[in-house]
Amino acid sequence: MDARLDGLREKLGQVADVQAAVALLEWDQETYMPPKGGPARGQQIATLSALAHRLFTDADLGNALRELEDRADQLESDDAKLVEETLYDYERAAKLPEAFVHELAGEQSKAFQAWAQAREESAFATFEPHLAKLIELLKHKADLLGYEGSPYNALLEDFERGMTADQLRGIFAGLVPRQSALARRIVESGRQPDTAWLEQDWDEESQWSFTLRVVEDMGYDLEAGRQDKAAHPFTTNFDLADVRITTRLDPRNPLSALSASMHEGGHALYEQGFQEKDRRTTLANAPSLGIHESQSRLWENLIGRSLPFWKRYGEVIRDHFPGQLDAVTPQQLFEAGNVVEPSLIRVDADECTYNLHVILRFELETALIEGDLDVADVPEAWNAKVKEYLGIEVPDDARGCLQDVHWSHGAIGYFPSYALGNLYASQLFEAILEAIPDLWDHVAAGEFAPLRDWLRSHVHQHGRRKLAREIVRDATGADPSPEPYLRYLETKFGTLYGV
Amino acid sequence: MDARLDGLREKLGQVADVQAAVALLEWDQETYMPPKGGPARGQQIATLSALAHRLFTDADLGNALRELEDRADQLESDDAKLVEETLYDYERAAKLPEAFVHELAGEQSKAFQAWAQAREESAFATFEPHLAKLIELLKHKADLLGYEGSPYNALLEDFERGMTADQLRGIFAGLVPRQSALARRIVESGRQPDTAWLEQDWDEESQWSFTLRVVEDMGYDLEAGRQDKAAHPFTTNFDLADVRITTRLDPRNPLSALSASMHEGGHALYEQGFQEKDRRTTLANAPSLGIHESQSRLWENLIGRSLPFWKRYGEVIRDHFPGQLDAVTPQQLFEAGNVVEPSLIRVDADECTYNLHVILRFELETALIEGDLDVADVPEAWNAKVKEYLGIEVPDDARGCLQDVHWSHGAIGYFPSYALGNLYASQLFEAILEAIPDLWDHVAAGEFAPLRDWLRSHVHQHGRRKLAREIVRDATGADPSPEPYLRYLETKFGTLYGV
Numbered sequence: 001m002d003a004r005l006d007g008l009r010e011k012l013g014q015v016a017d018v019q020a021a022v023a024l025l026e027w028d029q030e031t032y033m034p035p036k037g038g039p040a041r042g043q044q045i046a047t048l049s050a051l052a053h054r055l056f057t058d059a060d061l062g063n064a065l066r067e068l069e070d071r072a073d074q075l076e077s078d079d080a081k082l083v084e085e086t087l088y089d090y091e092r093a094a095k096l097p098e099a100f101v102h103e104l105a106g107e108q109s110k111a112f113q114a115w116a117q118a119r120e121e122s123a124f125a126t127f128e129p130h131l132a133k134l135i136e137l138l139k140h141k142a143d144l145l146g147y148e149g150s151p152y153n154a155l156l157e158d159f160e161r162g163m164t165a166d167q168l169r170g171i172f173a174g175l176v177p178r179q180s181a182l183a184r185r186i187v188e189s190g191r192q193p194d195t196a197w198l199e200q201d202w203d204e205e206s207q208w209s210f211t212l213r214v215v216e217d218m219g220y221d222l223e224a225g226r227q228d229k230a231a232h233p234f235t236t237n238f239d240l241a242d243v244r245i246t247t248r249l250d251p252r253n254p255l256s257a258l259s260a261s262m263h264e265g266g267h268a269l270y271e272q273g274f275q276e277k278d279r280r281t282t283l284a285n286a287p288s289l290g291i292h293e294s295q296s297r298l299w300e301n302l303i304g305r306s307l308p309f310w311k312r313y314g315e316v317i318r319d320h321f322p323g324q325l326d327a328v329t330p331q332q333l334f335e336a337g338n339v340v341e342p343s344l345i346r347v348d349a350d351e352c353t354y355n356l357h358v359i360l361r362f363e364l365e366t367a368l369i370e371g372d373l374d375v376a377d378v379p380e381a382w383n384a385k386v387k388e389y390l391g392i393e394v395p396d397d398a399r400g401c402l403q404d405v406h407w408s409h410g411a412i413g414y415f416p417s418y419a420l421g422n423l424y425a426s427q428l429f430e431a432i433l434e435a436i437p438d439l440w441d442h443v444a445a446g447e448f449a450p451l452r453d454w455l456r457s458h459v460h461q462h463g464r465r466k467l468a469r470e471i472v473r474d475a476t477g478a479d480p481s482p483e484p485y486l487r488y489l490e491t492k493f494g495t496l497y498g499v
Numbered sequence: 500m501d502a503r504l505d506g507l508r509e510k511l512g513q514v515a516d517v518q519a520a521v522a523l524l525e526w527d528q529e530t531y532m533p534p535k536g537g538p539a540r541g542q543q544i545a546t547l548s549a550l551a552h553r554l555f556t557d558a559d560l561g562n563a564l565r566e567l568e569d570r571a572d573q574l575e576s577d578d579a580k581l582v583e584e585t586l587y588d589y590e591r592a593a594k595l596p597e598a599f600v601h602e603l604a605g606e607q608s609k610a611f612q613a614w615a616q617a618r619e620e621s622a623f624a625t626f627e628p629h630l631a632k633l634i635e636l637l638k639h640k641a642d643l644l645g646y647e648g649s650p651y652n653a654l655l656e657d658f659e660r661g662m663t664a665d666q667l668r669g670i671f672a673g674l675v676p677r678q679s680a681l682a683r684r685i686v687e688s689g690r691q692p693d694t695a696w697l698e699q700d701w702d703e704e705s706q707w708s709f710t711l712r713v714v715e716d717m718g719y720d721l722e723a724g725r726q727d728k729a730a731h732p733f734t735t736n737f738d739l740a741d742v743r744i745t746t747r748l749d750p751r752n753p754l755s756a757l758s759a760s761m762h763e764g765g766h767a768l769y770e771q772g773f774q775e776k777d778r779r780t781t782l783a784n785a786p787s788l789g790i791h792e793s794q795s796r797l798w799e800n801l802i803g804r805s806l807p808f809w810k811r812y813g814e815v816i817r818d819h820f821p822g823q824l825d826a827v828t829p830q831q832l833f834e835a836g837n838v839v840e841p842s843l844i845r846v847d848a849d850e851c852t853y854n855l856h857v858i859l860r861f862e863l864e865t866a867l868i869e870g871d872l873d874v875a876d877v878p879e880a881w882n883a884k885v886k887e888y889l890g891i892e893v894p895d896d897a898r899g900c901l902q903d904v905h906w907s908h909g910a911i912g913y914f915p916s917y918a919l920g921n922l923y924a925s926q927l928f929e930a931i932l933e934a935i936p937d938l939w940d941h942v943a944a945g946e947f948a949p950l951r952d953w954l955r956s957h958v959h960q961h962g963r964r965k966l967a968r969e970i971v972r973d974a975t976g977a978d979p980s981p982e983p984y985l986r987y988l989e990t991k992f993g994t995l996y997g998v
Contacts, residue, residue: 014550017543017547018547020543021520025520032531032727034741035722036741037737037740040738040740040778040779041741043512043516044520048516048517051517224533226531226533238536239536239538241533242535242536244533280542
């Protein structure tokens with residue numbers, strides 16, 4: 001018994017409880033809140049978020065953490081890790097004065113509204129002054145936090161701790177030419193799978209039961225979670241025994257809900273896989289968004305868009321839509337989930353071109369933060385990069401630089417997580433295939449326990465005990481690299497498209 | 500501009516935001532939370548409730564309130580009222596030391612679990628020591644709060660401010676003999692309406708759309724609210740633009756969901772009817788539970804169980820259940836909603852016997868708090884009163900003194916609200932019929948605007964500006980009395996049963 005440590009756990013538990021309330025306020029806002037509830041909800045979220053921040057940055061908590069850190073060698077390893085990680089968060093939070101946090105939150109709120117209007121009107125000019133103000137504040141935030149090298153590093157730290165702009169440039173430099181070239185070869189091949197069978201009506205209740213069946217087979221515990229509908233699918237948790245996913249139903253394409261549910265199911269399996277003893281503490285979290293995204297993409301893409309998956313779930317989906325899929329083979333389902341077509345919208349992009357969307361955003365946002373790009377020049381720069389990487393013209397800002405919400409939330413440094421998620425997923429998956437040589441036989445039989453157990457022991461259970469690169473290195477024996485992802489893409493799409 | 504007042508409003512707004520989060524945590528617990536989410540949820544609710552209490556009992560807030568109270572004559576009347584009501588709450592809350600609040604909450608939690616187990620086993624002995632401990636703590640709470648006359652008055656104040664045990668005894672003394680006698684005459688008449696037509700399967704989706712249709716017709720704004728399913732229907736709000744109801748579907752009886760939805764719809768109309776300017780303040784609340792309950796019972800019983808209602812909604816319900824009600828008349832629907840049969844369970848009781856259930860609980864709980872009844876003697880006293888008032892034998896504790904959750908929550912003083920709600924509703928309704936002589940024609944045409952407007956202006960909009968008895972007196976010209984309710988019962992059931 002260590003009274004200091006107990007006190008720390010109690011305070012962190014209270015912060016976690018308030019954060020859980022914020023998460024529920026947000027979940028409800030996206031799922032069940034009636035339309036007129038919005039203004040009050042915004043206020044409630046702001047009040048509770050500020051309360052959580054105030055509780056967490058309390059000086060007593062800081063003193064307790066520093067005292068415990070001083071005698072960390074006498075603590076058990078889990079406790080020492082808890083103190084280390086919490087002190088890291090505490091010191092970061094304490095560097096931001098409350099007045100600055102408040103100003104930034106106010107600007108974000110205004111910028112979000114301006115962005116929504118600008119996108120509606122497809123007029124970047126409406127958003128421009130707000131983005132400029134945000135960039136200014138975020139540069140100031142980087143100064144407050146401190147950094148080495150690029151100020152972008154200070155912001156990236158919130159999403160991919162320990163990663164730098166230079167490291168990302170190095171990784172992406174290896175990716176872009178080969179991914180671009182692969183996409184070009186596919187376009188030039190002129191081949192596309194026959195997906196005419198998709199042109200039917202797909203009953204929403206059947207989509208619902210099919211997606212639930214799949215996520216349950218993945219191992220998502222529906223007694224400790226649930227699925228609901230949301231315009232933009234997401235996963236959230238209020239405890240490791242209450243992890244919720246959302247999905248989106250498209251009456252013209254049942255594969256859309258499947259992707260969304262498997263993606264969110266992958267996130268949810270991660271959060272249900274934290275350790276009981278880490279409940280209500282700093283450790284029951286992912287170390288980075290990139291690692292979190294690796295779990296969703298692994299299930300959505302590496303499993304859900306594989307031929308072995310459809311060897312089993314071709315039958316299952318047929319049972320859910322009687323008479324609609326009798327003539328459709330697993331190969332056809334596999335091909336329909338892997339159509340490659342360079343397009344304007346990131347969230348609709350195929351696996352082959354997705355990272356290109358992300359990388360162009362990374363290049364623009366680093367240039368904005370490092371002072372190499374004026375906010376006014378964003379549309380032109382955006383359109384040029386889309387032309388260069390994807391070979392297509394951007395017809396308007398709404399389908400160009402205004403399509404994503406992230407920048408309006410002040411989330412600069414977030415986009416790389418998506419690409420890193422793809423890379424980590426492929427690299428982990430090569431290790432998985434080595435550890436479980438008959439993995440594909442299991443998948444083709446709808447048996448996901450071996451895969452899930454591997455992820456539980458190599459990724460999930462660690463929570464924040466390891467950084468992203470440590471997880472990858474310990475699980476695969478190598479530092480994060482784009483090679484496994486390129487191998488995966490070139491093999492899969494090379495075969496599919498004969499290029 | 501008054502900086503003190505603005506500061507007060509800001510602090511009250513924050514407290515209201517935290518309370519809204521607690522309400523959402525509770526709403527979700529009863530509607531969508533997955534089963535394993537319970538333990539974490541309990542902790543979250545406890546943390547947020549304690550935070551709200553701490554924010555509200557902050558000494559700075561008290562000082563600001565007292566300073567404003569000192570110069571109340573310079574404030575606008577709404578502001579003066581806000582200060583007065585908030586100071587009342589503040590001083591009451593400040594009388595309870597945090598350690599006591601914490602001890603009581605802990606005992607309530609244990610008592611609730613013991614009660615649930617006791618009811619499961621139908622064994623009062625399991626609950627007895629916990630109830631004894633709660634009674635002891637509640638007597639201490641009464642001492643801390645202070646009172647004149649009975650210590651019960653101090654507890655009753657939380658639910659029906661300004662009412663006393665003696666006043667209630669006086670009111671109930673007039674009710675019991677006449678209500679009991681009426682029930683007895685009905686039983687002895689041997690008459691019962693023919694409800695054989697109810698024995699069909701009632702589709703749940705049709706029940707859902709029918710209940711939504713009715714509450715929408717009542718004027719419940721579904722853009723600022725929603726209906727969900729819950730085992731024990733309730734109403735909650737997170738803002739006057741987000742007021743939610745719940746209902747319960749019985750596949751064997753569509754009138755059960757109708758009653759629940761109209762009851763909760765009545766509560767919801769009240770909360771949607773608070774004033775915009777009272778948002779996030781003390782004033783956007785009902786002055787008592789009895790007044791709140793008058794609104795639910797008025798819609799559920801006086802409207803929903805009336806013949807004119809069925810003259811219109813007989814057609815509507817027929818359309819929702821095609822082919823199932825072709826031969827059923829408005830008179831038959833009216834009779835089916837008004838079957839009188841003395842029974843053991845309060846929540847299933849008919850209008851004619853309902854108050855008798857409530858009054859026997861009131862008599863027992865006052866005796867417990869005033870020291871005239873030992874906890875160990877509760878089952879015997881309960882059973883004797885059921886025999887005396889309802890003429891039936893209690894076969895076991897589960898269907899006797901263990902049936903209600905209230906005492907296990909430490910909610911002593913709550914039950915009278917239910918009876919007062921019935922009384923207030925009838926008294927208000929007599930005034931409404933005088934003000935709107937053709938009210939029944941409107942109801943028979945499905946037009947509820949005149950009734951709703953009357954309630955808005957005489958009850959809803961006042962929030963906490965008036966006490967319950969002031970609302971009744973101002974709206975009806977008389978103090979609260981049992982006479983209107985007895986007239987209503989004796990007329991309606993006398994006619995229906997020919998007694």
